[in-house]
Amino acid sequence: MGRAPCCDKMGLKKGPWSSEEDQILISYVQKYGHGNWRALPKQAGLLRCGKSCRLRWINYLRPDIKRGNFSEEDEESIIKLHEMLGNRWSAIAARLPGRTDNEIKNVWHTHLKKRINKNSDDIICKKKKSDSKKEFSQKRHSTCSSTTTNVTDQSGAPTSSSMQSSQPSSSDLSSVAETTSFAAEESNNNVDDNKVVVVKDENNMERQFSEISSNFLEIDESFWSEALSVENSNTTYDPSEFSYPFSSSSINSVELAYDYGTNDTIVHDMDFWYDVFVKAGGSPELPEF
DNA sequence: AAGCATGGCAACCGCCGTCGC
């Protein structure tokens, strides 16, 4: 069953590309483009399969390829992106202009994975930081004013009441961020995992965030760096491409990642989320970019 | 200097999703 690999065709060359082959491919693509990879080698006079041509072009011959060693910043970006996206090399590459998925994958396996393991001590430190954030979150219950309501969905998924349909336009986001404020009172000072914070924006529109402290702990540097990357991409993002929320039970994450969960998803300005996060009791020391 | 081990990286393989017929 299944299609035979295209390179199984008789007479097709495999292995490293010669400079002559490279030149043929480059000049052909520059002249005619690469509308059909399978047909390309035949038309260009290359004894390669289309897949091989495509790979060679994408990973090596493309004019916008940034060659050379990865900078420290690049490597940090990869580590953070991998933390958020996992082994989705193409998604990571899309956020690093000029770098290919193959290159990033290689760098990860040869350098960064080892570095991560080596830095496991740092992860422990990060955990301690999260613990202090939790402490901060609990402490604020005695000082921060807000209203709370019960979350009714047993699965932990956002309830319909917490997924509001009214959405600000993208252009409104900055102003919303500046003026978001808490509703005036808190009915219960105890930490209760079934409560949500109700935040009102400048239009007096209620916006709900759960107070499940463990969910708050998921909103760490990774969240902010991903939010930043989404913001910098300057496009409407695809929720499926966004690693937050990790699960439907992460009510805060849902609320943060989606603009109240409608189909017309809008990404809030990161300042907005930071404002909400801090006002909701997140450590003001975070994020650290 | 020779042989072996290890690392780095280009390229390949096979699976999957999408699209057109």
Place this chain on the structure above:
DNA sequence: TGCGACGGCGGTTGCCATGCT
């Protein structure tokens, strides 16, 4: 609706360079 062609992706392989003994 089913099927094949195709592109894209992630995992893996294998070659070559370098380091070590």
